[in-house]
Amino acid sequence: MAVAETSPLHQFTVESLVPIHVGTFNLSFSNSALFMVIAVALITAFLVLSTRGARLVPTRWQSLAELSYEFVAGMVRENVGHEGRPYFPFVFSIFMFVLFGNLISLIPGSFAFTAHIVVTFALALTVFIAVTLVGFIRHGFHFLSFFVPRGMPALMVPLMVPIEILSYLFRPISLSVRLFANMMAGHTMLLVFAGFILSLGVFGVLPLAIDVALILFEVLVAVLQAYVFAILTCLYFQDAIHLH
Amino acid sequence: MPQFDVSTFPQQLVWLAISFVTLYVLMTKLALPRVGRALEERRQRIDGDLEKAARLKAEAEAVIAAYEKALADARHQAQLTMKETTERLGAEAAERQRQAAAAIAERTSAAERRIAAAKAAAMASLRDVATDVARAATARLIGTDIDAGRAGAAVDRAMQGRR
Numbered sequence: 001m002a003v004a005e006t007s008p009l010h011q012f013t014v015e016s017l018v019p020i021h022v023g024t025f026n027l028s029f030s031n032s033a034l035f036m037v038i039a040v041a042l043i044t045a046f047l048v049l050s051t052r053g054a055r056l057v058p059t060r061w062q063s064l065a066e067l068s069y070e071f072v073a074g075m076v077r078e079n080v081g082h083e084g085r086p087y088f089p090f091v092f093s094i095f096m097f098v099l100f101g102n103l104i105s106l107i108p109g110s111f112a113f114t115a116h117i118v119v120t121f122a123l124a125l126t127v128f129i130a131v132t133l134v135g136f137i138r139h140g141f142h143f144l145s146f147f148v149p150r151g152m153p154a155l156m157v158p159l160m161v162p163i164e165i166l167s168y169l170f171r172p173i174s175l176s177v178r179l180f181a182n183m184m185a186g187h188t189m190l191l192v193f194a195g196f197i198l199s200l201g202v203f204g205v206l207p208l209a210i211d212v213a214l215i216l217f218e219v220l221v222a223v224l225q226a227y228v229f230a231i232l233t234c235l236y237f238q239d240a241i242h243l244h
Numbered sequence: 245m246p247q248f249d250v251s252t253f254p255q256q257l258v259w260l261a262i263s264f265v266t267l268y269v270l271m272t273k274l275a276l277p278r279v280g281r282a283l284e285e286r287r288q289r290i291d292g293d294l295e296k297a298a299r300l301k302a303e304a305e306a307v308i309a310a311y312e313k314a315l316a317d318a319r320h321q322a323q324l325t326m327k328e329t330t331e332r333l334g335a336e337a338a339e340r341q342r343q344a345a346a347a348i349a350e351r352t353s354a355a356e357r358r359i360a361a362a363k364a365a366a367m368a369s370l371r372d373v374a375t376d377v378a379r380a381a382t383a384r385l386i387g388t389d390i391d392a393g394r395a396g397a398a399v400d401r402a403m404q405g406r407r
Contacts, residue, residue, distance in 0.1 A: 009245055014252040025254045032252075033259030040267045047275035054282035056289060062282065069279040089272045097267055118253045119260050126264070184247065 008191035012115055012184070031111040032119070039100040039113075068096070072230065079234035083241050090130065091237075094123065095230035102183060102222030106215060114225075115183035117176060124176035127233045135240035146243045175232055182225050186218045374399040 003009045016028035047068075050061035058066060072092045076084040084091075098114055105112030113119050135143040147164040148157060193214065196207040246252070375395045383389050 003246060012246040014246060014249070014256065016255070020255075026251065027255050027258045029259065030252070030255055032256050033263070036259055036263035040263045040270070043267060044270045044275055047271075047279060051275075051278040051282050054278065054285070056286055058282070065279050066283055069276065069283065089276055090268065092276060093264065093268045093271045096271070097264060113256070113260075115247070116256060117247050118256050122257055122260055123264070180247070 006195070008188045008195065011187060011191060012112070014116075032113045032116065035101070035104060035111045035113050039097060039104055042104070043096045043100050068092075075231055075234055076237075079231065080238045080241060084234065084237055087130075087134070087237050091230055091233050094127065094233055095226055098123070098179065098229050099223065099226035102226055103219070105183065105187065106218055106222060112183055112187050114179055115187055117180045120176035120180040121172065123229075124172035124179075127175065127236060128172040131233075131236040131240045134237065135243075138241060139243065143240070143243070146239065171232075171236065175229065179225050179229055182221055186214070186221055190214055190218065371396070371399055371403065374403070 003013060014030045014032050016026070016030050017034060018029035020027045020029060046061075047065050050059070050065040054062060069092070072095050073088060076088045076091055080087065101112070101114040104110055105114065135146065139145075147161050147168065149160060149164065152160055190211055193207040193211045197204040197211070200207065375392060378395045378399055379390060379392065382395070
């Protein structure tokens, strides 16, 4: 499924940088892997370097690190409550990984790994499995009562339970498609308009202006989608812990 | 769309797993404890400072209360002393006045007694003088020397009449 170099979709092509083959599997280190590693390195460097010799009155970088910590901690506390505390590092990792993945991808020439359905779906599935495990570990089989909304007439149970289970199973799909579609649409739009800049000559100013506006909008989308991903993770944990 | 190129899925998934697990471990073991510690230290420091400030405020209030109590006590003591002194001085003055009045009365009565004595003495000597004068005058005028007893009686009579 190769796409032409000139296609706005070409930016999503996964290209092997260091070929690695295990058996029949191609596990090459690709541009996607490179930017994942860059994201992890940047997040770690950001948090560790900014808190080096942590001060009482924080420096600007330390302030930013503390802000991100408090932001996610507050999100977990408000949406999951005190019981959500053990899952804070997980939610924080998800949030930072998606946020940095989204933001780095806006740098021209970089790669948007969060615009890949397989990546977002794997992340969403991780959340889904984690949440389901937490639900079963905390409540045992009583967790299944989550699928029977309280105060429902007995007659409605056979109808409602499959719907509840279906909507539960649909969570990782909606979670991953939302992020994937947003990132992919944004990046495609940027390149579609960028393609017109040179071909229109002087009037190329117009698509350029649109791209400037779009990239600002994409920064907003990048942050917002990371936030949405994290807050939905929190809400799923809240459901699993408190069963509505 | 390159996103649906299934042949790239294994490598993406493997590297996603490697990077995300690495990130999770780094966050859990390294980054989050550091940031959390910085926040916790600041929170504790602020709480400690607030606590200290509250303690110092309580101490200052206690000192002020003690000072005000001491001031009130001193004022009360001063008033007591003043009242006591006034009373004592008043009593002393009254006592002295009474003593002075007694002394004056004493001296007055002594003087009166002396005056009365002197007057009596004077009166007595006056009678002797008058008797002698009367005898001497009688001797000169009539050449009769009347005895002191009769002259004395005459003088007494005359003096009785003058009195």
